[in-house]
Amino acid sequence: MCVVIRIPWLLSIGVLVLVTGGCVTIKDANIRQQIIGSNCNQQNVYNYTEKDLPQPLHTLTLERDLTDLLSYRNLNMANAIGILPDLTRYIHLKKALESSDLAKRLSILELKQRIDHKINIASLEVSAVASEMDCEEERISQVANYLKGSESETESKLTVAAIVIGATGAITTGGVIKNETASNTVGIATGITEASLGLLMLFNNRKIDFYHQRNALREVWQGNPSSSGFPPFVWYYLNYTDPTKDIPSVRQEIIDKWKNFGQISESEDDEGRAITPVYFGDGGKYTTEQLVNRADMYDQLESQITLMKQDLKALSLALEHL
DSSP states (O other), X not given: OOEEEEEEETTTEEEEEXXXXXXXXXXXXXXXXXXXXXXXXXXXXXXXXXXXXXXXGGGSOOOHHHHHHSOHHHHHHHHHTTOHHHHHHHHHHHHTOOTTOHHHHHHHHHHHHHHHHHHHHHHHHHHHHHHHHHHHHHHHHHHHHHHHHHHHHHHHHHHHHHHHHHHHHHHIIIIIOOOHHHHHHHHHHHHHHHHHHHHXXXXXXXXXXXXXXXXXXXXXXXXOSSOSSSOHHHHHHHHOOOTTSSOOOHHHHHHHHHHXXXXXXXXXXXXXXXXXXXXXXXEEEEEHHHHHHHHHHHHHHHHHHHTHHHHHHHHHHHHHTO
């Protein structure tokens, strides 16, 4: 709602101060499009069930050859991208290889190419997901900057108005008006006006409608068995945790950081029902601070997903030394 405040000053002269309280009018069609929807996702929505995810590594019976030659992180990444069977066969062939066995050499070469291909495809998919996170972060930041610019413009106008009123009041009470009573009245009116403008600057917090039906933050927050925003092996990687180890999943680590750094807070309504923060819905009214915070949350999620490439690289290097 737009609020109009009329402040009397300098005897009977009325100063009209127009302040847009909490509403931002979007005239630019391109900006409206940025607010309503996102073009960051260039792929179809992922459609799979929990059964399509890799089986948790700790539930699998692994051969000694694998556990002796590869680390737990290597094996978990190999399981995530579905190359454990190929790895097992590859190691068996390498151990049984004789220098004169051309057929086995060809089989090893074919397996190695297939394994490398799957690692490369997984790396590309990680890059694709990370690029969507980065694009969405940039979209949010642009809207936040637009909203901040609107706030700054109003603040500048209020500052100029306060300076003009203060200067005019000082000149008037100092020499123009000789009557002491009138001078005091003008001084009080000027002070009230300046204080009112100061309050308007203090509470100059705009809001803007911002929508995000495809919401990666919601996927991470809810932690459903499957995801429409992340491919199966990425979702497996984010959610995997070994119950025999006191280490939370990557997804839980992300949520814990959001909470620990005060980026999100859980609250309840009057009836004790949990209130979902605006970040995890389909959109709503955002302040500049909330938009900046949402962008930071996407940046953190992007960083965690990009770190998957380190595990892919470590797996690839480990295979080179087998």
